[in-house]
Amino acid sequence: MATPVIQTDKLTKRFGDFVATNEITFDVQPGEIFGFLGANGAGKTTAMRMLCGLSIPSAGQARVAGFDVYKQTEQIKRNIGYMSQKFSLYEDLTVLENINFFGGIYGLSNADIKTKSEALIGRLGLQGEAKKLVGSLPLGWKQKLSFSVGILHQPKIVFLDEPTGGVDPVTRRQFWNLIYEAAHEGITIFVTTHYMDEAEYCNRISIMVDGKIQALDTPQALKQKFNAASMDDVFYQLARGAKRSE
């Protein structure tokens, strides 16, 4: 087996007395689509931010793309893409300007930025919108754009925090097509979602309850293990006992 691109060992984050992420341990293999599930408040975003080098863990160990989450946050940042739960491209810049800006920040050459933005706009069918302000786009398009910008610099891993929250079913399907394309190019996908049909698209999933990982396996194996007909059922059995769920 290849070296995992994400390795965690008892990774923990506390906010005061509150343990948001509690000793989670797991590995993610290169090229995998890893589903990171859990009820609201389970600690998914918190865990993801630690893995992205945005937040220093309180305890435990983790390596992302081979780099340490305590000491090598800037190296990690060079090797990952991140799409936060809250839309965070610049709404007062156009589609092209956003692509340009983030391409530039990641140090892509001008020629690179040009070919990539053309390809990106073509793939998303945004030809008519390229010069429109991002704020004026519908949510589904924003999310697809945000994902595409997140992988512009061809990171090893991309972290997606509820990328399809509030997005219609057709666009969700398109979004997952984009994810598959990226995975096909060798980018490891680390994705959180509240949609169980999306969970089925993942190679493996973990389910977090109140800061802890309660189950981790392929969707198939989990259904068998919990004797459930669907992922919905598995999730329900596990998350039912959650105390944090709002």
Added chain:
Amino acid sequence: MRTLRFLLQKEFKQIFRNRSILVMIVVMPVVQLILLPLAANYEVKNINLCVVDRDHSSTSQKLVGKIASSGYFKLTGNRATFKEAFPLMETDEADLILEIPAGFERNLVREDEQKIFVAVNAINGTKANLGGAYLASIIRDYNHDFRVQWIQPSAFNQNPVIDVSSSNWFNPLLNYRMFMVPGILAILVTMIGGFLSALNIVKEKEIGTIEQINVTPLRKHHFILGKLIPFWVLGNVVFTIGLVVSWIFYGIVPVGNLAVLYVFVGVYLLAVLGFGLLVSTFCDTQQQAMFIMYFFMMIFILMGGLFTSIDSMPGWAQMISRFNPVSYLITVMRMVVLKGSDLHDVRMHLGMVALFAVVLNGWAVLNYKKTS
């Protein structure tokens, strides 16, 4: 360097798309510079002056004549001695008593030096103090070799406390606007620069875009520079508009070199912007940043020497004003605009402000955390 170019491009695009910023940097200086000097006009006329002329020479009479013809003073009689004049002050009939000692003309001619006594009525302090300042400038104008000694008959203050603000000497028309406008311009530049920079990073925190920035390998000092430079340019634009307005509306043309002003303001803006950026690295919401900036701006401005001369502040306040960048700008503005000071004259001020700039920006870079 290339990264910085992308940051600047982005920042300028956002600024030019933001109507309110553009309105703020154009309309604010124009309106404030036209309104405030009118409202903040401290010019006082009809200051009651009692003259005790013990010299009775032509020189002393000429001096009194010059004072009387300045238009600011009303002579409320002559008295032979200070003792006789003093009751006038007690009954508030006189705001100032000017005593010209015997031998005034003689000493002036012989020793080229003579002291004059001015007593100030501390009850109506503003009027009397201003009157004192006017008087001093007239006397200095009359003869530069006069050394004026001030005494203030007040129980609280044994020592002479009135120090004539240097600007007045060089504002021979005693036009209060000449004095106020450069100061108000200084404050405008400070307010606009400070608030714009303080609110900007916080806004990115609020809308979440900073998260997307923080997850990139962008270097911290690039990020800060990317914020600093655009606001620096805006600050210079505001300053330039302000200079033009003061020229058109008040006919104020700096006596000193414009380049000196721009050099100083250039460095000063770095300090103020650094302060704004520092505040914004501490805050999470625009509201917090706003309150903190207001708090400091109030102190900076009220203690900056625009309305009250720093020299007449208590010692502790003078101490504080040494750490107040605004006071340096106001002083230098007046020095260069009214007095024609050059770079050499303002080198101490420039040094201090440069120090502020380095410390504040360095601190902002350190305090800006890409990883929390």
